[in-house]
Amino acid sequence: MKQEKAIIVFSGGQDSTTCLFWAKERFKEIEAVTFDYGQRHSLEIECAKEIAKELGIKHHILDMSLLNQLAPNALTRDDIVVEDGGEGELPSTFVPGRNLLFLSFAGVLASQVGARHIVTGVCETDFSGYPDCRDIFVKSLNVTLNLSMDTSFVIDTPLMWLNKAQTWELADQLGVLEFVRERTLTCYNGVIADGCGECPACKLRKRGLDEYLSFKKGS
Numbered sequence: 001m002k003q004e005k006a007i008i009v010f011s012g013g014q015d016s017t018t019c020l021f022w023a024k025e026r027f028k029e030i031e032a033v034t035f036d037y038g039q040r041h042s043l044e045i046e047c048a049k050e051i052a053k054e055l056g057i058k059h060h061i062l063d064m065s066l067l068n069q070l071a072p073n074a075l076t077r078d079d080i081v082v083e084d085g086g087e088g089e090l091p092s093t094f095v096p097g098r099n100l101l102f103l104s105f106a107g108v109l110a111s112q113v114g115a116r117h118i119v120t121g122v123c124e125t126d127f128s129g130y131p132d133c134r135d136i137f138v139k140s141l142n143v144t145l146n147l148s149m150d151t152s153f154v155i156d157t158p159l160m161w162l163n164k165a166q167t168w169e170l171a172d173q174l175g176v177l178e179f180v181r182e183r184t185l186t187c188y189n190g191v192i193a194d195g196c197g198e199c200p201a202c203k204l205r206k207r208g209l210d211e212y213l214s215f216k217k218g219s
Helices: 014-024 043-055 065-070 098-113 135-149 164-173 177-183 200-218
Strands: 003-009 027-036 058-063 117-119 154-156
Touching (some): 003 014, 003 098, 014 043, 043 058, 098 117, 135 154, 164 177
Parallel strands (some): 117 154
16 A cells, blocks of 8 residues: 655656655655756756656755855866765765755655655665765654654655665666666766766766676576
């Protein structure tokens, strides 16, 4: 039996699109919310809009441009190089406060549209060291949201303990592996589908897909 209504934090990328299909199977009604925080590639928002429209899902786009002003990073500035963190430092793509704000605003939206569940594609297994992708952060924020609005939200994190190969496996189990592969945008350089092949996001995505397809072929 499907559960009640859910809000999904939706970027149009591999993880959130997989979560979108995951949510479609579990909830009677879902609405998607995408945040415009001045990300380098507006194509990300267009991908999200097109997928939501094709699936007939109500789609909210919220202006979060203040985040760009406060926290310059490689996802919003062309003059900052996309690179992994070294010697314990965070990658240049880390946006301080992003998931804190996204999930908080998703909670406000959920309260307005009568949704109890908030679905997000954060993952601690392949999280690039981002502190706001950790399970302990999500659980802490879940308690804070409930206290702040005197409600009983549930933040669902279906990918939390999956690596990229397992995320591809989940998409395959949901019957949408090719859709996710061909229609989503994960690339830091704004190349849809399999991406540029050079940035950290593309390398992680491809490594996971190759691992899963190899496993599937051998099983």
